Amino acid sequence: MKLLGLHHVSILTGKAERNFQFYTKVLGLRLVKKTVNQDNTESYHLFYGDAKGSPGTEITFFDIPGLGHTYPGVGSISSTSLRVRDTNALHYWEERFKQFRIQHDSIEKRNNRDSLEFQDFEGTRLILVADNGEQGVRPGVPWGGSDVPVEHAILGLGPVTLTVAVPEKTISVLTEIMGFTKVGSYPPLAGDFPAIQVFATGEGGAGAEVHIETRPELPRVRAGRGSVHHVAFRVPNEEEYEYWAERIATSGLMNSGKVERYYFKALYFREPNHILFELSTDTPGFDVDEPIETLGETLALPPFLEPRRKEIEEKLRPLDLDI
Structure with a gap:
């Protein structure tokens, strides 16, 4: 059984309102779910994605007001890429970023793909990559809103x-436990550092890759606003989820065990470099409790939190989003 590719990436923000403005008004993503952090219901969890909230398109944020600065380093998910159709789109985004002073x-070549690196207002390192007809995991449905x-x-x-x-133990987890395959490498854009190694799963392509950058001279990351909290990988259904839960349980990796998130079933674990x-x-997806037409317009709670809605809403700070 193969993991299909990337499912979502979750990041920390200290300012949910500005985060919403940036990811919807500047980047043009759709807010597909406004809910709470199920492990801390006094905090919002915002999900952005394509027109349908499809798996593999979601970039999510935990809202933690007052969060401190990020000090980059090793043991981190140091960049997140977002796909666009072609290089013409990158030229559009280059001009848009100038307009918004981002x-x-x-535009540069990265792993033989045209790419455009940028940062959000909290310093999150993001990269637009052009598909240009490349085969692999299918892209999402563009949001026209x-x-x-x-x-x-x-x-x-x-x-x-x-x-x-030290990349070897991370690579071992990717290849020996998670079923990834090494598909190439490429030189870093700057500095005399080791080649960045590329691993892929499922049908491959941009939506199914993990890149390993080796930087032994750096200190350990100190996470703060703009840091990536975790990356999630796609399991197609509950039957295969049971397989992966057993596989991780017997791997020796410390893990959460099976976790019910309602919109998807989850399992968490740290690889040897603490990522x-x-x-x-x-x-079942994000339309299990909201019509696709109105995704993200109200505070959604899974059924196991719904009986506590009044208590949860009273403890949440007001969040004024211009939806």
Whole structure:
């Protein structure tokens, strides 16, 4: 059984309102679920994705007001990629970033793909990558509800980069336990550092890759606002989820055991360089409790939290989003 690719990436934000403005009004993503952190219901959890909230398109944020600065380093998910249709889209985004005064680099080749690196207002390192007809995991459905033309819209997640001091144990988990295959390598864009190694699962392509950057000279990351909390990988259904839960349980890796998130079933574990991985099912999806037409418009709670709605809403800070 193979993992299908990336499911979602979850990041920390200190300012949910500005986060919403950036990811919907600047990047043109759809808010597909406004809910709470199920492990701390006094905190919001916002999910952005494609028109349907498809697995593999979601970038999510835990809202933690007052969160401190991030100090980058090893043991981190140091960049998250977002897919667009082609290089023409990258040129559109280059001009849009200038218009909104978004910090960005120039268009460059990265693993033989045209790419455009930029940062959000909290310093989260993001990279747009152009599909240009590449085969592999299918892209998502472009969201037509923003002023970004659909032909240039963000279509889902691309590769994540893991920055580690000692790559061998992380690679062992990816290949021997999770079924990834090494598919190549490429030189870093700057500096005399080891080649970045590329691993893929499922049908491959941008939506199924993990890149390993080796940087033994760096200190350990100190997470804060803009840090990536974890990356999740796609399990197609509950039957295969049971297989993976057993596989991780017998691997010797410390793990959460099976976790019911309602919108998907999850399982969490840390690989040897302390990066948090999650396995998440594609089913049932974000439209299990809201029509696709109105995703993200109200505070959604899973059934096991619904009896506590009044208590939860009273403890949540007001969140004024211009939806």
